[in-house]
Amino acid sequence: MSLDTEDTAVGTREDEPLSIISDTRLVPAQWRVHLGLIGSILLMASPLLLAFVMSTQTVPEVYDITNVGIGSDGLANYVEVFTTYGMASYMFNSLVMSIVVTVAKIAVSLLAAVALVFYDFRFKNAIFFLILFTLMFPVPVRIVPLYEMMAALGWTNTLLALTGPYVASATAVFLLRQHFMSIPDSLVESAKVDGVGPLRFLWDVLIPMSRGMISGLSVITFIYAWNQYLWPLIVISDQNKQVVQVGMKYLQSVGNAGQTDWGLIMAGAVLTLLPPLLALIVFRGPLLETFGLSE
């Protein structure tokens, strides 16, 4: 009796690899599902694909709705946004802004998280909830008082004004705090007994142990900063100091006989997309780890 049940169990186990093999045939068994998936991916990617197609077209080609092939302009639009319209300098400004915001935000959040996890002080939880509370006030909500503050400080039109409001981040503090809380107490205590100071512990233990989390956070922060539009538009009035998202808006005013040169704009848009895309591809591993999605 018991032997029989064992046999059946072995039988099912042997069946499993077979079904896996049938899944990897050239034409998948569930081809309808795959067709649906391909369709939905195309749908989601269509704005990007269209932008790329339009970026290679001349103005008349863009306005010809039925023309969805690669245009006759080739890469001329790309060359033009770079040489004539200062795209390189916008992108450089954006890069500087994004890097400064990323580095400063990670540094501040690390210190805040260390304080919240490894130190005991009064009203610790209250302070943590106050930090979380700021999630309810994103930069756009604070734009008027922030601008007044920048004007009072005389920071308008500077990198300080561009990056300052983004440096403190409740999300980053929260994620790092949760991560630090998973570090065993004995590691901290061992460092204390060995006389390792808090900054050295942060640098030599916490940061190496949180490498994945920090890189993931950096990617998110970098992309977030890169994509900022409203605040730079308000606080930076000097076109030379402007970032790429606002720079795109300047391209809109370029064009002959009242016709917007969409080819030029789309070339700018595709270029603008590339740095975040690159960051995503390079750091996809730690990014998944940050959100607990890695296998």
Next chain:
Amino acid sequence: MTGITTTDLVKRFDDVTAVDGVDLNVREGEFLVLVGPSGCGKSTTLRLLAGLESPTEGAVAIADEDVTTTSPGERDVAMVFQSYALYPHMTARENMTFGLTTATQFTDDEVNDRVAEAAEILDIEDLLDRTPSALSGGEQQRVAIGRALVRDPEVFLMDEPLSNLDAKLRVQMRAELAELHAQLQTTTLYVTHDQVEAMTLGDRVAVMNDGEIQQVAPPQLLYDAPATRFVAEFIGSPGMNTVEGTIKRRGDAVHVTWEQNTVPLPRPVPEAVTSRAGESVVLGVRPEDLSQEKRGPLNMEVTVTEPLGDSLLTRGVVGATEMEVSLPPRSAVNVGDVLSLTADPQRLHLFDVETGAAFYHSADDVASEATDQTARDAPRSRT
């Protein structure tokens, strides 16, 4: 002198008193084991010594220097944790030297020499460039001990360092720790809940319960002359049988009786016992000091038999009290049998019912040795 002294140490967490007036004196070069059940405050005591907790009251001195308010890093102690506490991203060597390299007291060469020396002692020379994840539990524990060694501290503090190892490895590491201490003679305070570890490792053993030290004594003395009922029941595997009875005096003879059972005390019976005639006391007798005898004074109905190989541990009830007796192996004993037992008159203990304090050990020579031990408190010199 590099001993540890605590004076009336108290630690309260909100309304829980974890450590309640501990006076402990670890002598220079001594291996003192602090043993007790879970939650008795032994780990908290160790953490107070390390400086990881600050005492509510009392003082801690290491090497005759008051360190009650000194930060852990400045106490010159090294701690070995139950979970090893190795940094996962560092190699064994980096783990051992981390924290040393910043301290200006050592040059790089000195650090290298120390690591090489510690690695040789612990036989981990081949493992120095591996990260903890590539090491087995026993190897990780060696690295953790190595980390303590290279610091050459005044005092080693060990918090259940063998608890995470499997039984066989634990026995092996236990022997190695004893050997290591014989070699280095560093003052060591070792915390464990395992009384076998405590007995085998300790020069002296401190038994702790409910935040209080019950007794500090060499292992054999702890076993032979427990100071309290708790120590008697805790030390030994299994612990001492204890039963509440009454002291009865008939002329010269003194007995302890409960229900239909009677245990005579050997003559001469000291004044401390005779003066309590008629009072309730707790009688203690170890399982191996009970033996089968025809028409013995105790009748035990067997409920469980546990063959241990070298002996047959038999559990049963004497009157209404559960007791254990260690019988010779292969004894013909079955569940439900009624055994007739006698207790070794030289191995009886009496405890006060209220306080649990021992006031009589029938082995006179043992008792006198106990008095000697308490009187002799001279520090042992380093060899």
